Amino acid sequence: MRMNSSQIKHFDYIFTGTGLSALMTVYKMVLSGKFNDKSILLLDENQKKTNDRTWCFWIKEETIWNSIISKKWDSALFANENFKRNMALIPYQYCQIKGLDFYNFVFDILSKNSNITFSIERVTDINELESHVFVGTEANRFTCDYLFNSIYTKALAQNQTQYPVLQQHFIGWFVKTETEIFNPEEAIFMDFSVEQKGNTRFMYILPVSKTEALIEYTLFSENLLQTEEYENAIQNYLHQLGAKQFEIVEKERGSIPMTCYPFWKKNTKRVLNIGTAGGWTKASTGYTFRNSDKKSSQLVDFLQKENFKMSSFHKKNRFWFYDLLLLDILHRNNELGSSIFSSLFKKGDPALIFKFLDEETNIMEDLRVILKCPKTLFIKTLLQIIFR
Numbered sequence: 001m002r003m004n005s006s007q008i009k010h011f012d013y014i015f016t017g018t019g020l021s022a023l024m025t026v027y028k029m030v031l032s033g034k035f036n037d038k039s040i041l042l043l044d045e046n047q048k049k050t051n052d053r054t055w056c057f058w059i060k061e062e063t064i065w066n067s068i069i070s071k072k073w074d075s076a077l078f079a080n081e082n083f084k085r086n087m088a089l090i091p092y093q094y095c096q097i098k099g100l101d102f103y104n105f106v107f108d109i110l111s112k113n114s115n116i117t118f119s120i121e122r123v124t125d126i127n128e129l130e131s132h133v134f135v136g137t138e139a140n141r142f143t144c145d146y147l148f149n150s151i152y153t154k155a156l157a158q159n160q161t162q163y164p165v166l167q168q169h170f171i172g173w174f175v176k177t178e179t180e181i182f183n184p185e186e187a188i189f190m191d192f193s194v195e196q197k198g199n200t201r202f203m204y205i206l207p208v209s210k211t212e213a214l215i216e217y218t219l220f221s222e223n224l225l226q227t228e229e230y231e232n233a234i235q236n237y238l239h240q241l242g243a244k245q246f247e248i249v250e251k252e253r254g255s256i257p258m259t260c261y262p263f264w265k266k267n268t269k270r271v272l273n274i275g276t277a278g279g280w281t282k283a284s285t286g287y288t289f290r291n292s293d294k295k296s297s298q299l300v301d302f303l304q305k306e307n308f309k310m311s312s313f314h315k316k317n318r319f320w321f322y323d324l325l326l327l328d329i330l331h332r333n334n335e336l337g338s339s340i341f342s343s344l345f346k347k348g349d350p351a352l353i354f355k356f357l358d359e360e361t362n363i364m365e366d367l368r369v370i371l372k373c374p375k376t377l378f379i380k381t382l383l384q385i386i387f388r
C-alpha cells in the first residue's frame with residue numbers, strides 16, 4: 001500500500017463487495033502465487049460472519065472447494081402434478097456448500113497474506129479517472145489501479161426494456177421434522193405439483209437426513225410475493241409430506257436477477273464488474289456458483305497477461321442467446337414454465353442438461369437439449385426476437 005500526497009490510501013486492486021465472486025477471485029490470486037507483490041483491498045459493508053446463503057452446484061471432477069462441501073447427492077427428482085422422475089446424475093454430483101463455511105475457509109487463507117486487507121465499510125462512491133479509480137466509503141477514501149465491483153445495482157437492468165428481467169425469488173426454511181419424511185439420498189430439483197397461479201412456481205428441497213431438509217418455495221417471475229405467501233406454501237407442502245410437527249432451524253431468502261442484460265458493457269479500462277453485477281449469474285437458472293468458479297479462474301489468468309484490457313475480458317457466446325429465448329418466453333407467458341421444464345426433464349438426459357447449462361455442449365448436443373422443449377413455442381419466439 002502507498003500513500004499519495006493527500007493521504008488517500010492507494011492499492012493496486014480494490015474489490016468493492018467481498019462476497020462469492022470477489023472471494024473466489026482473491027483466493028485464486030493467492031493460490032497462483034503471482035499477486036504477492038500487489039496490494040489488495042477488500043471492502044464490504046457486511047462482516048461475512050453469518051450463514052446468509054447455501055450454494056448448490058453440480059460437478060463431475062474434484063474442485064478446490066471439496067473440503068467445505070457439506071452434502072452431495074447422486075440423484076435428483078423432478079416432478080409435476082402428473083409425473084415424477086428420479087434421475088441418476090452420474091457422472092455429476094449435486095453439491096452443497098454453506099455460505100459461512102465458504103467465508104471462513106477463504107478468509108482464513110487471506111488473513112495469512114499481509115498484502116491483503118479486508119475492511120468493513122459501506123462503499124458510497126466509485127469514480128474512474130484517467131490514471132486511477134477513486135473509491136469513497138462512509139469513513140474513508142481510497143484509490144486503486146484496477147477495481148473489481150460486485151455491488152449489484154438493481155436499477156441498471158430494471159430501468160431498461162430491451163432485455164426481460166425476471167427474478168428467481170424464494171424463501172427457504174431449514175426444518176427438523178418429528179417424523180421421517182425425507183430421502184437424504186435425493187435432492188428435489190423442481191416439484192411443479194404446487195399450484196402455479198399463472199406463474200412458474202416450484203418446490204426445491206435439499207434433504208440432509210430423513211428428518212432434516214432445506215425447503216424452498218421458488219418462483220421464476222417478475223414480481224416478489226408477500227412473505228406469508230412463500231411461508232404458507234412451505235407449510236402446506238410440509239403437511240402434505242406428512243410433517244405434523246417441525247422446527248424451523250434457519251431461514252434464508254433470495255431474489256436473484258435472471259436477465260440477459262449485458263452487464264459487461266459497463267466494464268471499462270480500470271473497472272471490471274464481477275459476480276451477479278458482471279453478468280456471471282446464468283440468466284436462465286439464477287445459478288451463479290459454478291459460473292463464478294469458472295470466471296474467477298479465467299480472470300486470474302487474464303490479469304497475468306501483459307497489457308490486458310479489462311473491457312475485453314467478457315466473451316459473448318451462443319448460450320447467451322438461448323437464455324434470452326427462454327427468458328423471453330417466461331416473461332411473456334410466465335405460466336408456461338412448468339410445461340417447458342417438464343418437457344425438458346421428462347425424457348432429457350440429466351448429464352447432458354447439466355453440460356448444456358454449464359455451456360460446455362457442442363451444437364449437436366445443444367439441439368438434443370433444445371428439441372426436448374416445445375418446438376413451436378421456441379421457433380415463434382425466435383422469430384419475434386429476430387424481427388422486433
Ligand SMILES: Cc1cc2nc3c(=O)[nH]c(=O)nc-3n(C[C@H](O)[C@H](O)[C@H](O)COP(=O)(O)OP(=O)(O)OC[C@H]3O[C@@H](n4cnc5c(N)ncnc54)[C@H](O)[C@@H]3O)c2cc1C
Pocket residue numbers: 016017018019020021022043044045046052053054055056057121122123124150151152252253254255256274275276277286287288289290
Ligand atoms: C439465499 C441465496 C441462495 C443462493 N443459492 C444459490 C445456489 O444454490 N447456487 C448458485 O449457484 N447460486 C445461488 N445464489 C445466487 C448467487 O450464487 C449468490 O447471490 C452469490 O452470492 C452472488 O455472488 P456475488 O459475488 O455476485 O454477490 P455477493 O456474494 O452477494 O457479494 C456482494 C457483496 O457486496 C456487498 N455489498 C453490497 N453493497 C455494498 C456496499 N454499498 N458497500 C460495501 N459492500 C456492499 C454485500 O454485502 C456482499 O457481500 C443464491 C443467492 C442467495 C441470496
